[in-house]
Amino acid sequence: MPRTQDARTQGAFATRASESPKRREPSHFGHLMAVISPGVIWIVVFLVLPSAYLMTIAFMTNGTYGLPRMPLTLEAFKELAGFGFLGWSPGNLYTLIRSIWQTVLSTSLVIVMAYPIAYYITRAPARMRPLMLLAVVVPSWTNQVIRAIGWMNILSPGSPVSDLAASMGLIPAQMGLFPSKFAVVVGLVYNFMPFMVLPLYAVFEKLDYAQIDAARDLRAGPIRTFIHAVLPQTLPGLLAGTVLVSIPAFGMYVIPELLGGGKSMMLGNLVARQFAAASNWPLGAAGALIMIIATLLGLLVLRRMGKKLGGDSQVVL
Amino acid sequence: MxxxxxxxxxxxxxxxxxxxxxxxxxxxxxxxxxxxxxxxxxxxxxxxxxxxxxxxxxxxxxxxxxxxxxxxxxxxxxxxxxxxxxxxxxxxxxxxxxxxxxxxxVNTVFQSYALFNHLDVRENIGFGLKMRGMDKAEISKRVTETAEFIKIGNLLGRRVDQLSGGQRQRVALARALVNExxxxxxxxxxxxxxxxxxxxxxxxxxxxxxxxxxxxxxxxxxxxxxxxxxxxxxxxxxxxxxxxxxxxxxxxxxxxxxxxxFMGHQNLYEVRQQDESGLDTCFGRLVGEFERGTHVLIRPETMTVVREDDVNAGPNVFAAVVRERVYRGHVAEYTLDLGNDTEIVATCNNVGEPMFDVGTRVAVKVQTSGVVTFHA
Known part of the structure; x- marks a missing residue:
């Protein structure tokens, strides 16, 4: 593998050099800087500096009025891990685990639902396809808060959906499906569906059906045909969608805040609370830092999976 | 079944x-x-x-x-x-x-090759055997043998996107053939x-x-x-x-x-009338014993083209003017005007005789062995 990649890189350089030998000359260096500097400045001012600031706060001590002060300690991380004045409590840890679980669950549900949707849109008559895609995207034109409130109504006690669930014995009578972890997952799935459907649609549209024929021709039954001929081709879309869905879902604030009730808090809510109501900036910053690290770890896992499953699917990550 | x-x-x-x-x-x-x-x-x-x-x-x-x-x-x-x-x-x-x-x-070699992009050449060729549940050592042996046979033994470690069209075609062929x-x-x-x-x-x-x-x-x-x-x-x-x-x-x-x-014939004419001694077409009568048919075909390579004055008028000889000449190296292909908006294509072996220029008046002699009748 590494050798072939070398060959590829060399090949790419070779073509670039032969196409326009002048492009890489030093006289163009100033020109290049002029073009990329606005972007670089933007990233430094709005990403690098704030991140460094956040990281610093996470290691500072919580002051009396919530403002962070010296010295640098690991207090915030200890507190995040549950060591407070009253001994150890697992509340924050639960929040972290819950966030990961809700993210994995809702991303999986989104994949399972979006995959056939994307496929059927590509198989629909050409004039229907833009309409169907529009139907997928239109809900996201409405404010997230308003949509979450919509779900509050649909799932609240006494609503037809809640009554139906109660009559089937899924929840106690007079109870609603909202507020609950279930409502949060419903909200996340609903909210992020378009971000999975669109990249999947893009890969399904380019699907090489001949590969499916080839797999069947080479003695693969329906399931193995899917695994060996369809899945690898859709993997780039699947990974792109997973990134687009799982990262914002993991840090989601609005949906768990509105649909979850107190017991369904996610990491985003915890962080927000520390910066606002609880006035504990170092704890909030530590939470945010853990969130960033968890996200990067998640990306790393996805990248590994992508490399393992299909050669050229690292593109997205 | x-x-x-x-x-x-x-x-x-x-x-x-x-x-x-x-x-x-x-x-x-x-x-x-x-x-x-x-x-x-x-x-x-x-x-x-x-x-x-x-x-x-x-x-x-x-x-x-x-x-x-x-x-x-x-x-x-x-x-x-x-x-x-x-x-x-x-x-x-x-x-x-x-x-x-x-x-x-039964195995197929597809028009678009249909190779699996996420697999290398060796894995592509071995795919069918793997699906059959053959053990790895045997797959590897057979894949190598087939690849040598198709002359792509040196490509086994390549990725599919590193192959040229001809190489892809060979891989597709090997992928089918290896399954015997x-x-x-x-x-x-x-x-x-x-x-x-x-x-x-x-x-x-x-x-x-x-x-x-x-x-x-x-x-x-x-x-x-x-x-x-x-x-x-x-x-x-x-x-x-x-x-x-x-x-x-x-x-x-x-x-x-x-x-x-579809077989590339151009000299196709309707039969206007046919009897035991020959048939009539729009450019004249072909004399000979032909099977009954509604159409007649004259194969271009069976005709002889000569200078007009080099031949006596006789059966199956028609006067014509050279309209077009296509030089193909081993043959010269003439499009001849027979009059009445009728054209006929004749090919002459290029054996050193001078070629006819466009506009030359010639005579074309049709051999009965090159005449085929059939029903539309």
């Missing part, structure tokens, strides 16, 4: 025990029979209308026709990738009509390649087919390709078989106007 086909498959496989060590030893491929195969996609789109065909084991058989004639659909029905709306498919004497593609011992199918189906496998590579691979394919003794069914729209490679050719049009026969027969004795045109 399935039981039957597996029985034949194992019988074929059991036949020569050393077949893999010596691929050139040759075994007879399976015969194929199609009975009334019909395919209807929608109410108004009929791809195949009752195809009956017998293909012998070990034959290089070509389905030839214009695009949309149903040739690819027929191939897909034999592969099991498409179900016939009606009719029966038999491979090696056993009906496989209801056997799905992945259970037929009863029948190999080739769906316009050379159409995407440039001319030189194409004729090289044409010869190589027929060589491989002869060495393996496998039944090949080849689909193409190129009559030259069909003639070069095939033992027999079936010309298809509009979902029907127009004529089946060896290339020579199709070229020299087309049975109808479509086949004549």
């Amino acid at each position: 399935t039981g039957q086909s597996t029985a034949t498959a194992s019988a074929v496989a059991a036949e020569p025990t050393t077949q893999h060590q010596d691929q050139a030893s040759g075994r007879s491929g399976s015969s194929i029979e199609l009975h009334g195969v019909t395919k209807q996609f929608a109410a108004d789109s009929i791809a195949l209308r009752g195809i009956n065909l017998k293909i012998s084991g070990g034959e290089f058989f070509t389905l030839l026709g214009p695009s949309g004639c149903g040739k690819t659909t027929l191939l897909r029905i034999i592969a099991g990738l498409e179900n016939a709306s009606d009719g029966e498919v038999e491979i090696g004497g056993a009906s496989v009509t209801d056997v799905p593609a992945h259970k037929r011992n 199918p009863d029948v190999l189906l080739l769906d316009e496998p050379l159409s995407a390649l440039d001319a030189g590579l194409r004729s090289e691979l044409q010869l190589e394919l027929s060589r491989i087919q002869r060495r393996l003794g496998m039944t090949f069914i080849f689909v193409t729209h190129d009559q030259q390709e069909a003639m070069v490679m095939s033992d027999r050719v079936a010309v298809l049009n509009d979902g029907r078989i127009q004529q089946v026969g060896p290339p020579q027969q199709l070229y020299e004795h087309p049975e109808n106007l479509f086949v004549a045109r």
Whole structure:
């Protein structure tokens, strides 16, 4: 593998050099800087500096009025891990685990639902396809808060959906499906569906059906045909969608805040609370830092999976 | 149904025990029979209308026709990738009509190659064997052998996107051949390649087919390709078989106007009137004993073109003016004006005689052996 990649890189350089030998000359260096500097400045001012600031706060001590002060300690991380004045409590840890679980669950549900949707849109008559895609995207034109409130109504006690669930014995009578972890997952799935459907649609549209024929021709039954001929081709879309869905879902604030009730808090809510109501900036910053690290770890896992499953699917990550 | 086909498959496989060590030893491929195969996609789109065909084991058989004639659909029905709306498919004497593609011992080389991009060349070639559950060492051995045989032994570690068109074609061929199918189906496998590579691979394919003794069914729209490679050719049009026969027969004795045109003939004329001593066409009378027909074809290479004053008027000699001359190296191709808006094409071997210029008045002598009549 590494050798072939070398060959590829060399090949790419070779073509670039032969196409326009002048492009890489030093006289163009100033020109290049002029073009990329606005972007670089933007990233430094709005990403690098704030991140460094956040990281610093996470290691500072919580002051009396919530403002962070010296010295640098690991207090915030200890507190995040549950060591407070009253001994150890697992509340924050639960929040972290819950966030990961809700993210994995809702991303999986989104994949399972979006995959056939994307496929059927590509198989629909050409004039229907833009309409169907529009139907997928239109809900996201409405404010997230308003949509979450919509779900509050649909799932609240006494609503037809809640009554139906109660009559089937899924929840106690007079109870609603909202507020609950279930409502949060419903909200996340609903909210992020378009971000999975669109990249999947893009890969399904380019699907090489001949590969499916080839797999069947080479003695693969329906399931193995899917695994060996369809899945690898859709993997780039699947990974792109997973990134687009799982990262914002993991840090989601609005949906768990509105649909979850107190017991369904996610990491985003915890962080927000520390910066606002609880006035504990170092704890909030530590939470945010853990969130960033968890996200990067998640990306790393996805990248590994992508490399393992299909050669050229690292593109997205 | 399935039981039957597996029985034949194992019988074929059991036949020569050393077949893999010596691929050139040759075994007879399976015969194929199609009975009334019909395919209807929608109410108004009929791809195949009752195809009956017998293909012998070990034959290089070509389905030839214009695009949309149903040739690819027929191939897909034999592969099991498409179900016939009606009719029966038999491979090696056993009906496989209801056997799905992945259970037929038939493999296909696809027009677009259809290689798996996420697998390297070795994994692509070994895919079919892996699906059969063969153990890794055996797969590796067979893949290497087949790759050597197809002359791509040096490409086994490459990624598919690092291959040229010709190399991809070879990988696709090896991926099918390694499974030692009863029948190999080739769906316009050379159409995407440039001319030189194409004729090289044409010869190589027929060589491989002869060495393996496998039944090949080849689909193409190129009559030259069909003639070069095939033992027999079936010309298809509009979902029907127009004529089946060896290339020579199709070229020299087309049975109808479509086949004549498709085989590249241009000198086609309506028969106005016919009796025992000859027939009348728009440019004059051809004297000779011809079979009855509504149309007549004159093969360009059987005609002789001479300077007008070098020949005495006689039967089957017609005065003409050279309208166009195409120099092809080994032959010169003349388009001759016979008057009355009638043209005839004659080819003359380039054996050192001076060629006629455009505008030259000539006489063209038609040999009766080059005249074929048929019904439209």
